[in-house]
Amino acid sequence: MRINMPINNVERHVNESDYLVSKTNTKGVITYVNQPFIEISGYSKQELIGQAHNLIRHPDMPPEAFEDLWKTIQQGKPWSGLVKNRAKDSSFYWVYANAAPIYESGQVTGYMSVRSKPTREQVQQAEALYREMREGRCRFKIEAGELVPVNWFGHIKQIARSFTIKSRISAISCLAIISLSFMGGWSLLGDYQNKERLRDVYENRTLALIDLSTILDSIQRMRVNALTAANSNNPVIAKERFVDTNQLDRIFDENWSRYSVTSVTAEEKVKAEEFYRNVEAYRISRDKTMNLSIEGDFEAARENAVKYARPKYDLVHSTLIDLFDIQERQTKKSFDAAIEQLELLKISTIAIIVFFASIYLYLTRLLHRAINLPLAKSECYF
Ligand SMILES: Cc1cc2nc3c(=O)[nH]c(=O)nc-3n(C[C@H](O)[C@H](O)[C@H](O)COP(=O)(O)O)c2cc1C
Numbered sequence: 001m002r003i004n005m006p007i008n009n010v011e012r013h014v015n016e017s018d019y020l021v022s023k024t025n026t027k028g029v030i031t032y033v034n035q036p037f038i039e040i041s042g043y044s045k046q047e048l049i050g051q052a053h054n055l056i057r058h059p060d061m062p063p064e065a066f067e068d069l070w071k072t073i074q075q076g077k078p079w080s081g082l083v084k085n086r087a088k089d090s091s092f093y094w095v096y097a098n099a100a101p102i103y104e105s106g107q108v109t110g111y112m113s114v115r116s117k118p119t120r121e122q123v124q125q126a127e128a129l130y131r132e133m134r135e136g137r138c139r140f141k142i143e144a145g146e147l148v149p150v151n152w153f154g155h156i157k158q159i160a161r162s163f164t165i166k167s168r169i170s171a172i173s174c175l176a177i178i179s180l181s182f183m184g185g186w187s188l189l190g191d192y193q194n195k196e197r198l199r200d201v202y203e204n205r206t207l208a209l210i211d212l213s214t215i216l217d218s219i220q221r222m223r224v225n226a227l228t229a230a231n232s233n234n235p236v237i238a239k240e241r242f243v244d245t246n247q248l249d250r251i252f253d254e255n256w257s258r259y260s261v262t263s264v265t266a267e268e269k270v271k272a273e274e275f276y277r278n279v280e281a282y283r284i285s286r287d288k289t290m291n292l293s294i295e296g297d298f299e300a301a302r303e304n305a306v307k308y309a310r311p312k313y314d315l316v317h318s319t320l321i322d323l324f325d326i327q328e329r330q331t332k333k334s335f336d337a338a339i340e341q342l343e344l345l346k347i348s349t350i351a352i353i354v355f356f357a358s359i360y361l362y363l364t365r366l367l368h369r370a371i372n373l374p375l376a377k378s379e380c381y382f
Contacts, residue, residue, distance in 0.1 A: 002054040010091035014117040023112045028053045042088030058086040062133035068142040073101050081145040082126035094123045168367045179356040190345040197338035204262045205331035211259040218248040223313050226286045229293035230301035238293035268326045275319040282316045285309040
């Protein structure tokens with residue numbers, strides 16, 4: 001590393017309309033300089049031509065900047081950045097430099113740099129950054145003339161930058177396929193889960209409620225039959241009611257076995273068993289009322305109906321109402337869970353869309369940069 005001394009604090013300023021141009025061979029030896037370059041450097045043309053470009057190197061410039069410059073232009077890419085140069089009389093001047101390879105018949109024959117006047121803001125930022133770099137406390141490094149943070153985000157940026165335009169377009173296409181497939185799969189999964197919830201609400205709750213209603217109806221009609229038989233004072237009517245009650249027993253059993261296979265909670269199971277025990281007890285008492293009526297002993301039938309069958313019927317009725325309550329609560333729970341799941345699906349879908357959209361935007365930005373930056377840089381030369 002060449003250290004050109006002495007230096008002083010006198011600053012020279014590049015004219016707004018000037019472009020300082022120099023060319024080198026592939027080793028960095030100056031082969032051409034234009035008049036504005038000669039004037040601000042303080043050297044004569046003869047003193048510059050044939051010299052290594054580090055003749056005008058200022059000791060304040062961090063070596064990393066030039067390492068990056070050489071690495072970039074040797075890869076055939078343009079480099080741009082802020083450079084502080086030392087003039088022959090020890091003063092300094094800042095330039096915004098664009099350097100790029102010179103191609104002749106497809107071969108790199110040298111390098112060219114075109115410099116212009118930087119803004120004050122650019123100079124201040126570069127001054128602060130290069131000072132931090134020299135002092136080894138900088139959290140950025142220079143990549144192709146751009147600042148990259150020295151952390152995992154910087155690594156990602158670095159990897160992303162190394163992608164060619166072709167690979168960036170391929171990455172965007174792949175992401176489109178992946179995100180569309182993912183979204184499709186996600187909505188199919190959501191759709192399946194929603195159907196399962198709806199099935200639960202319909203099969204386990206709505207149909208179960210219908211079964212319980214039929215059970216309630218058959219129990220009430222059994223009771224009416226038993227009371228009618230006992231109060232009819234007619235064994236024929238009592239017999240008819242007995243036959244009808246057997247029919248109602250079958251309806252009850254059918255509905256009960258259907259209801260029992262629906263998915264029941266622990267609380268529901270306990271209540272259902274209690275209800276069934278009550279029904280069995282009631283049926284015995286009810287049949288006794290029926291048999292006494294068929295035998296013509298209506299006095300004893302009425303006494304049995306009022307004293308024994310009725311309390312048992314009341315128990316059946318109250319446990320059945322409890323089962324209705326449980327069913328209603330379970331239906332509401334299943335419905336709320338379905339709504340909650342729909343909400344979750346909505347939020348997660350939005351989150352996924354935002355996630356993929358951010359990656360899209362980032363990749364598209366990278367693609368734009370890959371196309372626009374070299375174009376913008378090359379415009380400086382023409
Ligand atoms: C086309 C071109 C232009 C360059 N312009 C400058 C310049 O203006 N100032 C400078 O210090 N180095 C410039 N360099 C970089 C020098 O070749 C050298 O790498 C740098 O001065 C660091 O010197 P060192 O190797 O002694 O550390 C340029 C290189 C090339 C290829």
